[in-house]
Amino acid sequence: PLRRVFCRIGILSAIALSVISGAVVESEEGRAIAGRPLVVEVGEYAFVTRGQAAYLEAAISDAAEVGASALVLRIDCRGGLASEVRRFVERAAVLEIPVLAWVEGQAAGAGALAALAADEIYFAPGALWGGEVSTIDWRGPSEDLPARLVDLRYGEIANDLVGSLATKGYPEVLIRGLCDLEVEVRIDGEKYSDAGDVLQLDSKAALAVGLIKGEVADLAAALAQAGVAGEPVVRSAPEVVLRRPVEKMPARDKPDATTVTAGAEDEQRSFGATREESYAGKVVVIPVEMESLMRKTKFEFMSRVIKKADADGAEAIIFDLNTPGGIAWYTSEIMLSDLQHLSVPTYSFVNPKAMSAGALIAIATDHIYMHPPSTIGAAAPVTGAGQDISETMMHKVMGDILSTADDVARRKGHNPKIAKAFIDVEIEISFEVPMVDTEGSLASRLAFDPDTENDLLVLNSAQATQVIDGRPIFAAGTATSIDDLVSQLGLQGELVTAQALGFEAVADWIVKLAPILLLFGMAGAYMELKMPGFGVPGFISLICFGLFFFGHKAAGYLAGYEAVGLFLLGVVLVIIEFFVFPGLFVFAIAGFLLIFGTLIYAMVDPMSRNVGGGIDLDGIGAAFVGPASNLVMALIGAGLLILFVLRYLPSMPMMRWMILSADLGSGTGLETPVLAGGDGGSGDAAETLIGRVGVVESDLRPTGAARFGSERIDVVSTGNFIECGAKVKIVEHEGSRVAVEVLPANERE
Numbered sequence: 074p075l076r077r078v079f080c081r082i083g084i085l086s087a088i089a090l091s092v093i094s095g096a097v098v099e100s101e102e103g104r105a106i107a108g109r110p111l112v113v114e115v116g117e118y119a120f121v122t123r124g125q126a127a128y129l130e131a132a133i134s135d136a137a138e139v140g141a142s143a144l145v146l147r148i149d150c151r152g153g154l155a156s157e158v159r160r161f162v163e164r165a166a167v168l169e170i171p172v173l174a175w176v177e178g179q180a181a182g183a184g185a186l187a188a189l190a191a192d193e194i195y196f197a198p199g200a201l202w203g204g205e206v207s208t209i210d211w212r213g214p215s216e217d218l219p220a221r222l223v224d225l226r227y228g229e230i231a232n233d234l235v236g237s238l239a240t241k242g243y244p245e246v247l248i249r250g251l252c253d254l255e256v257e258v259r260i261d262g263e264k265y266s267d268a269g270d271v272l273q274l275d276s277k278a279a280l281a282v283g284l285i286k287g288e289v290a291d292l293a294a295a296l297a298q299a300g301v302a303g304e305p306v307v308r309s310a311p312e313v314v315l316r317r318p319v320e321k322m323p324a325r326d327k328p329d330a331t332t333v334t335a336g337a338e339d340e341q342r343s344f345g346a347t348r349e350e351s352y353a354g355k356v357v358v359i360p361v362e363m364e365s366l367m368r369k370t371k372f373e374f375m376s377r378v379i380k381k382a383d384a385d386g387a388e389a390i391i392f393d394l395n396t397p398g399g400i401a402w403y404t405s406e407i408m409l410s411d412l413q414h415l416s417v418p419t420y421s422f423v424n425p426k427a428m429s430a431g432a433l434i435a436i437a438t439d440h441i442y443m444h445p446p447s448t449i450g451a452a453a454p455v456t457g458a459g460q461d462i463s464e465t466m467m468h469k470v471m472g473d474i475l476s477t478a479d480d481v482a483r484r485k486g487h488n489p490k491i492a493k494a495f496i497d498v499e500i501e502i503s504f505e506v507p508m509v510d511t512e513g514s515l516a517s518r519l520a521f522d523p524d525t526e527n528d529l530l531v532l533n534s535a536q537a538t539q540v541i542d543g544r545p546i547f548a549a550g551t552a553t554s555i556d557d558l559v560s561q562l563g564l565q566g567e568l569v570t571a572q573a574l575g576f577e578a579v580a581d582w583i584v585k586l587a588p589i590l591l592l593f594g595m596a597g598a599y600m601e602l603k604m605p606g607f608g609v610p611g612f613i614s615l616i617c618f619g620l621f622f623f624g625h626k627a628a629g630y631l632a633g634y635e636a637v638g639l640f641l642l643g644v645v646l647v648i649i650e651f652f653v654f655p656g657l658f659v660f661a662i663a664g665f666l667l668i669f670g671t672l673i674y675a676m677v678d679p680m681s682r683n684v685g686g687g688i689d690l691d692g693i694g695a696a697f698v699g700p701a702s703n704l705v706m707a708l709i710g711a712g713l714l715i716l717f718v719l720r721y722l723p724s725m726p727m728m729r730w731m732i733l734s735a736d737l738g739s740g741t742g743l744e745t746p747v748l749a750g751g752d753g754g755s756g757d758a759a760e761t762l763i764g765r766v767g768v769v770e771s772d773l774r775p776t777g778a779a780r781f782g783s784e785r786i787d788v789v790s791t792g793n794f795i796e797c798g799a800k801v802k803i804v805e806h807e808g809s810r811v812a813v814e815v816l817p818a819n820e821r822e
Contacts, residue, residue: 109303110143110173110296111136114310120153120161120183121209121509122217124311132308133164143171143301146191147292150184152205155225155513158183159233165190166237175295176200176285181207182227182513185251189238194285195295196276202284203273204251208518209509213315214543218507218515226512227252244282247272317543349574352385355566356559359392366399366430370573370580372407378571379411388566391420392438393555398429401454401470405477408437413484422558423447423534423548433474436492437481441548442558443534449547450531452478452495471497491530491547498528506541520546583624587676590621591707596714625675636671643667669704676700720775762806766816769799779813788813 113132119125136144144165165172165187174180174191182205188194196202205227211218231252235245250258250265250272258265258272260282266272276288289295296305359378365371382390412419412434421427421435425447432452435441443449454470475493482492494502504520521536537548552558559568573581583590597614622637646664654660677700767781775790779801788801788811795801795815802820805812 104139106135106139106141106306108140108142110145110301110305111141112145112147112292112305112307114308115146115148115150115184115187116310116313117150117209118153118211118313119150119187119310120157121211122213122313123219124217125313126157126160126219128308128311129161130164133161133168136170137168141170141306142303143173143296143299144168145292145296145301145305146172146174146187148174148176148180148184148188149178150187151179151181151207152209152509152511153183153513154219154221154509154515155183155227155230156221157219158186158513159225159230162186162190162234163237166241171299171301173295173299173301175289175292176202177292181205182251182511186227186234186248189234189241189243189248192241193299194279195298196279196285196288198276198288198290200288201273201275202279204254204271205511205513206271206273208511208516210518211507211509212540212543213313214317215507217314221515224514226514228512230513243284247282247284315543316540316545349381350569352382352387352569355387356389356391356564356568357382357387358555358568358570359390360570361392361394361396361427361431361434363396364399364581366396366404366434368581368584369403372400372403374571374573375407376411377574379407379415383415383417387417389418389420389562389564390415391422391555391558392434394421394423394427394431394435395425396427396429396431398431398452401430401433401474404430404433405474408433408477408481412437413481420558420562422552422555423449424555428452428531432495433478436478436487436495437485439485441487441537442550442552442561443537443548444553445534445551447534448531449537450495451529453498453529454496488544488547491532494530496529500530502530504536504539504541504546506539580624583620587621587625588703588707588710590617590624591672591704592710592714594618594621595707595711596718599711599715600718621672622675636675639667640671643671673697673700673704676703762803762811765803766820767801767803767813769795769797769801769813772797773813786811790814 111132113129115129116125119129133144135141146165171193172191174188174194175197176184176188176194177197178200180188180200180202185202185204188202194202231249234252235248238248244260246256246258246260250256254271255268257268263281265274265278265282274282274284276285279285280287287298289298292305357378359375361375365375379390418440419438421438421441423431423435423441423443425444427435427447427449429452432449435449441449452474454467454474474496478492478496479489482489490500490502494500503523505517506520507515507517510516520539520541524531532547534548534551537546538551539546550561552561555568594614594617597610597612597617600610601608601614618640622640643664643666646660646667650657650659650661650664677697765781767779767786769777769779770785771777773779773788773790773795775792775794777788777790777795777797778785779788780786781803788803791804791812791814795813800816800821801813802816803811804814
């Protein structure tokens with residue numbers, strides 16, 4: 074009981090102290106105002122927001138209650154709500170102290186009516202007074218707008234204002250002409266505005282109609298001319314806040330650097346694993362480029378970097394987005410799993426495109442910034458060929474993606490309706506900005522003209538960063554570069570760009586080099602079939618095809634090993650055709666169909682497959698164009714390589730061991746052919762071989778053996794294959810290379 078009593082006494086004491094403190098402050102401020110002019114600011118939003126209205130009402134009350142020598146309105150206002158300015162004029166016009174107005178810029182619409190509440194009006198050089206000529210957008214929080222039972226217009230309050238301002242001595246026609254465009258303003262026979270025109274008066278015209286007392290250089294001069302004594306007390310208007318405060322993520326505890334030593338870290342790392350750079354305290358940039366969302370290895374790379382950055386205690390993660398899109402399934406995994414529940418703040422930098430899956434990645438980050446210019450959106454699911462998905466499958470896929478986008482956008486503080494409008498053409502969305510129109514009424518307008526040519530929402534940097542209801546439409550702001558973004562955010566950590574590890578990079582390179590691997594794989598296989606035993610061409614072929622399938626498997630092109638099995642079956646069928654049933658062609662045709670079919674299928678982009686992993690029949694042509702092109706190029710390249718090898722390989726000293734030669738028997742296979750009586754080494758003797766005629770003793774394909782007299786010499790054909798028994802003539806001899814061609818018919822015996 075005693076504790077409860079003491080608690081109550083403490084609470085009552087705190088309340089009493091706060092009341093006393095407030096009274097002291099108010100009394101001090103009142104003493105400061107007493108006998109001195111109180112200057113208040115009538116700015117752009119003076120008659121638009123609740124805060125500004127409360128500020129002006131408090132100023133009127135304080136000036137009257139504490140005995141200010143005058144209330145001075147410092148006006149630079151181009152409009153406002155008719156209902157708000159009427160309330161102000163009605164209160165200011167009945168003050169018993171002098172009211173002065175100094176128009177230092179523009180007094181239009183509500184600003185002009187506020188000036189009429191003064192006993193004397195003064196203009197700064199270049200000042201204007203008159204009707205409202207432009208609207209005022211309100212992009213701040215909607216709750217800051219005053220509550221209204223009905224929206225009034227200037228024309229509807231004209232009679233009330235004429236009555237309230239009757240004692241001020243201003244021409245009634247000025248008040249009515251200001252409130253109603255249809256009123257012609259004519260004073261002393263001089264026309265100042267036609268019916269339908271906006272009334273505008275400069276210093277000269279305002280003096281002529283008796284609106285102002287004069288044009289003065291500054292506020293002090295206006296006070297002096299009005300005879301107001303005392304040092305003015307300037308009460309600044311409260312700041313107009315157009316953007317709501319951004320909720321900052323709670324600071325995370327930095328990991329203790331002494332907890333894990335370098336040696337312990339090495340022990341924890343798996344045997345043979347690549348040592349990775351620590352991200353502790355650093356700003357980690359993850360590039361998301363053209364193909365970053367199209368390969369399984371790329372998603373695994375991003376997932377690894379995100380988890381490591383969070384575990385190491387990075388200062389921030391920035392996704393540098395420049396992508397046309399990618400695979401929806403892997404993207405949703407990143408959105409729902411990797412980018413949730415992080416203690417590290419995440420940022421997306423659209424630089425310059427984040428389309429389709431790229432937009433979904435941006436939605437899953439805490440903050441979005443855009444490079445001027447840049448675009449984001451258009452995230453409807455399509456096949457990899459860019460074609461529409463069948464209706465049944467579309468409903469299934471759309472439901473999943475829309476649910477994911479809505480949930481993630483809400484968690485990250487983004488507008489879920491915008492996220493869904495990126496995806497679904499059926500979702501209509503417009504961005505309306507509240508505004509005060511030229512008649513003093515609250516209306517709205519579109520923030521920007523909608524794109525009527527495209528059904529899916531796409532925002533550019535200027536649109537996405539517009540502020541409505543105190544929040545950016547989608548992006549927090551713009552930045553010209555990653556460095557500029559880091560500077561704006563005030564991040565202090567070292568800027569590092571995440572790099573792919575060994576297998577992550579190798580798999581991507583293998584995919585890019587697929588045509589070259591196929592070229593050497595097929596050329597090696599052909600050469601191996603033409604040689605005895607198993608040699609280097611066979612090993613090259615196995616390595617190339619092995620890398621081809623390994624790379625496409627690692628990159629996510631192959632879900633299992635079915636393609637590899639069918640490829641091997643095709644190879645077996647071709648071998649059966651060549652060595653078991655030569656000339657039957659059935660096994661060869663089936664084998665080559667399996668080989669070429671699996672090679673093409675292995676190269677089909679995963680984006681060209683539907684959710685079930687199969688090929689969408691509607692886009693089958695477009696899906697196979699790229700892989701088929703790669704295969705055709707590889708076949709052409711392999712053919713050219715085979716022709717090159719057949720033509721030049723036999724003449725290469727280091728490669729002659731690979732060429733099949735017939736049995737030399739008892740003849741002499743000459744390294745450098747020798748003539749009878751020669752020494753076997755002179756250039757003269759070698760030259761005499763050219764022109765000799767002999768008979769082929771083994772098929773020249775293109776190498777083999779031929780007999781010239783009693784000598785058997787290894788030769789090579791200069792052109793087509795030459796069958797055994799044909800007569801040939803030596804046409805070229807260089808070192809150990811002896812080239813022959815079929816003896817022309819006119820030279821045969």
